[in-house]
Amino acid sequence: MVNIAIAKGRLEKDIFEFLNKAGYRIQNNKDSRKLFIEDEERKIKCFLVKPMDVPIYVSNNIADVGICGTDSIVESEVNILQPLKLPFGKSRMVLAGFKNWQLKRQPIVVATKFPITAKRYFESHGLEAKIIKLNGSVELAPIVGLADVIVDIVETGTTLKENGLVILDEIYKISAMLVLNEIAYRTKRIEITEFLDSLRGITK
Amino acid sequence: MINVAKLLNIFQKNVDKLGYDFFLQPDIEKIEDLEELKGDVVFFVDKSGNLSKLRNDYTKSVINHLKRNNISRAKFWYSGFVYRYSVSNGLFSQYQLGLEKIPFGNVKDGVEIIRTILESYIETFSSKLLLEIGDSRVIEEAVKDFPEQKRKEVLKIVDTKNTAELEVFGELNDLEVEKLLQIIYSSFEKRKIGEINQLNIPYEVKRDVEELLSLLPEYTNVEIEIDFSIARTVEEYHGLTFTIYDLSTSKLVAAGGKYRLYDDLYGIGGTIFLEDKAWLI
Structure with missing residues (x-):
C-alpha cells in the first residue's frame, strides 16, 4: 500500500482528476467524514492535509508520497525526493507592488504568506527586508500601508489588477509536484515505481 | 561485537x-x-x-x-x-x-x-542490498560553467534530489539548471542497467559503466541499478562511483569511487x- 498525502485547497480537484485519469478509483467526497480515501485494488491510500504540511508528512515517513505545489516544498525547507513534475497547478511566485514603486529605503517592508521565499529573494539581491508574515489577503498590505511590496502566488493576475498592483518581478515558477520519502523509495521500491510509472504515462 | x-x-x-x-x-x-x-x-x-x-x-x-x-x-x-x-x-x-x-x-x-x-x-x-553505480563526470559536465562558489551549493541541492529547490536556486542566481534537472528525473525513471543507452551521458562514462557491469558477477541478494545524480561524489571523486544500501534498513552502508591524487595519478577505494x-x- 502506498500512502499519499494530498494538498487540500487550490490543487485538490486537479489532483483527484489526475489520479482518476491514471486509473485510480478514488473519489473526494467532501461530505464524508472519512479521513482516508482508498483504492484497495490498486493499493493506494490517500489523506488530505494543508499544502504546507505535505512535505512534513512525507519527510517524516508518515506518507510515502505527497502531492503539493513547488511553493510548499520551498517553504517547508525539508529534503524530500521529487521525481516528477505534474502537468497542473501552474502559477508563479512573484514580487508585486504599486506600478511605479521604487526602492527608496531599506529595510524594504514585505508582506507575504511565504517568508522563506521572500527572505531568500531579497538576500539573493543583496537587499535588506523586514518580512511581515500574513495568513491571507496579502494584496491589502501595500494599500493600507502595512508593507511596501508583497511576495505572493499569482495565477491570472486579476486580483492584483483589481487592487491596483502589478508584478514587479517573477521569483519562480510553480507547478504541482510529486514528492517522495527517501526511505520509502528504497523499502517500497516495487509499489512506488509502479505508482510513478502509472502517473508518468499520462504526463507525457 | x-x-x-x-x-x-x-x-x-x-x-x-x-x-x-x-x-x-x-x-x-x-x-x-x-x-x-x-x-x-x-x-x-x-x-x-x-x-x-x-x-x-x-x-x-x-x-x-x-x-x-x-x-x-x-x-x-x-x-x-x-x-x-x-x-x-x-x-x-x-x-x-x-x-x-x-x-x-x-x-x-x-x-x-x-x-x-x-x-x-x-x-x-x-x-538484501542495492548497489547503485554512477559516474561523477556526468554532473561535472553539467556544472562546468557554474561559478566555483555556486557550484558547491548546487551540488548539495542536486544530492538531495530536491528539484523545486534546484529550480528556485537557478532562478535566484541566474543559472541554467535544466541539464541537472534532467539528470535527477532520469535517476528515477531510468535506473535499469539496460536503460543506460537511453541516457544523454558522455561516451566514456557509458563505456566504463557497461564494462564494470559486465565484469560483476550476478548476486541473488543484490539489485544493481544506475544512478548518475549522486552529486556529493563530484567534489571527492573523478569517474566511477558506487553506493550500497542495505534494503532491510534503507541505510547507506558503503560507498566509494575513483579519485584524483594529483596530476595524472588516480586511486580507487571503498x-x-x-x-x-x-x-x-
Whole structure:
C-alpha cells in the first residue's frame, strides 16, 4: 500500500482528476467524514492535509508520497525526493507592488504568506527586508500601508489588477509536484515505481 | 561485537587474498593545510599552538600518507573509527572498514573494490542490498560553467534530489539548471542497467559503466541499478562511483569511487560504514 498525502485547497480537484485519469478509483467526497480515501485494488491510500504540511508528512515517513505545489516544498525547507513534475497547478511566485514603486529605503517592508521565499529573494539581491508574515489577503498590505511590496502566488493576475498592483518581478515558477520519502523509495521500491510509472504515462 | 568481528574477519580474509597491506595510523593527525578545518572536522590546538584533528575520513588519511611519502603505488586496507562534528549531533564517531588501490589502472580495479565490499557484507549480514553505480563526470559536465562558489551549493541541492529547490536556486542566481534537472528525473525513471543507452551521458562514462557491469558477477541478494545524480561524489571523486544500501534498513552502508591524487595519478577505494551495527553484542 502506498500512502499519499494530498494538498487540500487550490490543487485538490486537479489532483483527484489526475489520479482518476491514471486509473485510480478514488473519489473526494467532501461530505464524508472519512479521513482516508482508498483504492484497495490498486493499493493506494490517500489523506488530505494543508499544502504546507505535505512535505512534513512525507519527510517524516508518515506518507510515502505527497502531492503539493513547488511553493510548499520551498517553504517547508525539508529534503524530500521529487521525481516528477505534474502537468497542473501552474502559477508563479512573484514580487508585486504599486506600478511605479521604487526602492527608496531599506529595510524594504514585505508582506507575504511565504517568508522563506521572500527572505531568500531579497538576500539573493543583496537587499535588506523586514518580512511581515500574513495568513491571507496579502494584496491589502501595500494599500493600507502595512508593507511596501508583497511576495505572493499569482495565477491570472486579476486580483492584483483589481487592487491596483502589478508584478514587479517573477521569483519562480510553480507547478504541482510529486514528492517522495527517501526511505520509502528504497523499502517500497516495487509499489512506488509502479505508482510513478502509472502517473508518468499520462504526463507525457 | 559479534557482527563486526565476523565482518572484520571475512573482510581481512578477502583483502589478504588480494595482497592489501594494513594501514595503521594514529587517530590524531597534524593539520598541514588550513583548508582541512572546513566542514565536519574536529580539531584542537595543543600547548605549543600546533593544530591537530581527529581523523574524519580514512581515504583522506591514506592520500595524505602517500603524498607525504611520495608513494605512487599502494594497496591498503583499514579498520577503525572516524570522528566528525555536526551542530545537530555534536561529536560523533563512525566505524569504517575499507580498502584503497593506487594507482587506478582500469575498470577491473573498480570491480575488485566493489566485489570485496559486497561479498564481505553479504557473507556477514545476509541482507538484501542495492548497489547503485554512477559516474561523477556526468554532473561535472553539467556544472562546468557554474561559478566555483555556486557550484558547491548546487551540488548539495542536486544530492538531495530536491528539484523545486534546484529550480528556485537557478532562478535566484541566474543559472541554467535544466541539464541537472534532467539528470535527477532520469535517476528515477531510468535506473535499469539496460536503460543506460537511453541516457544523454558522455561516451566514456557509458563505456566504463557497461564494462564494470559486465565484469560483476550476478548476486541473488543484490539489485544493481544506475544512478548518475549522486552529486556529493563530484567534489571527492573523478569517474566511477558506487553506493550500497542495505534494503532491510534503507541505510547507506558503503560507498566509494575513483579519485584524483594529483596530476595524472588516480586511486580507487571503498568503505563500509557501520553506526548501529558496530555496537551489537
